[in-house]
Amino acid sequence: MKSYHHGNLKQELIDCACRLCERDGYTKLSIRSLAKESGVSQTAPYRHFETKETLYASVATEGFKKLSKACHIDADKKITKKHLVEIGCNYIEFGLKNANTYDLMFGTAVGNFAEYPELLESANSTYENMRLSFSKLASDSDEVIAFKCITLWSMVHGLVGILRKVQVVGDDFDEGVGPISTASVIATNLEDHLDKVLTGLIQS
Template sequence: MTTRGGGKAAAPRKRRTYHHGDLRQALVDATLALIAKEDVGAVSLREVARRAGVTAAAPYHHFRDKNALLAAVAEEGYRALNQRMDEAMARTRAPELAGRVKAMARCYVSFAVEHPAHYRVMFREEWGDEEKYAAVHAEGMRAFQRLLDLTAEASAASGGRLDPETLAFNVWAWVHGLASLWNEGPLRKKSGGDSIAPLLERSLDLVVALVARK
């Protein structure tokens, strides 16, 4: 095509179109990549759309705002953690409480270390709105209920001397803190290792002694 003056006309601008099979998942994946490279604070619908190769308006077909997108990331993380826990507990043939507690602790910490981007999003204060973020709350409670079941068993074994909820909170704080300090660097630096596994194994006897005490 030429212009009246004989020169070539500029080619029409191609509109950026979406070519992925699953827009929602592509946006979640782009969000995780952004968090891994920068941090949660860098996430915006516009930036995620740019990284996913779609128009700035495309994310609004699935997410009303940034928090809705982050909630999808958190839900995916909890679902993956729950699946991993299901598999770990199925493989744990040890009938004793200590063996199951160790399996769950290993599962939690290894997931956090292997999926730090999910982990950063899963415990945000916003998800406390159970009505607004019902799916995140449900998956989070499914994970916590597993721990409550174990601490209720420990409480029964102790003749009721241990409060199961308080025990669950303390075990959760232990594994969560261990994983967080490793992911953020201080614990990794102080331990002088490149894997959390040796430290985790040395620590497991301590938490088991707390949970399975008679």
């Protein structure tokens, strides 16, 4: 009883892609399998996504929207260092819990964000979130605020990458004081850790 036209294919493809991407990693995602999953012919997705990269861009856009939401602090409240720590924690938590999507968002799968306006906007809004919070924390110049944003962002981004990678780097010489145990300690005391590194940053 299914009709020739699907009706809502694009959104269904995106949803499905997000799911499969997070489950198996974006490398394992194929347009054909996606089409099959949606009960549609192999090339139907091409009516909605010019290339595979366009599909990637859509998945990444969804990712940035979720990340933005996860890092959003209610704007009415007064912002304190604690809030910044919370943002950082939420960011890292997102990166660790949505590792495969995170790879797509920050890897090279989508080469040039500027080619995908929605992706650009969602990515920038993540930054804008952070910018706003810093601007409410202290009356810094725009330059200083941007500097603090980039610094915090690179810190939490780096932690996501290293915390993930360390798990995979072998425990030959760990013995409770090596990188793995240490990473695990950091991961379970994220707030403390971020508080520490943020203190220096905010005072600067």
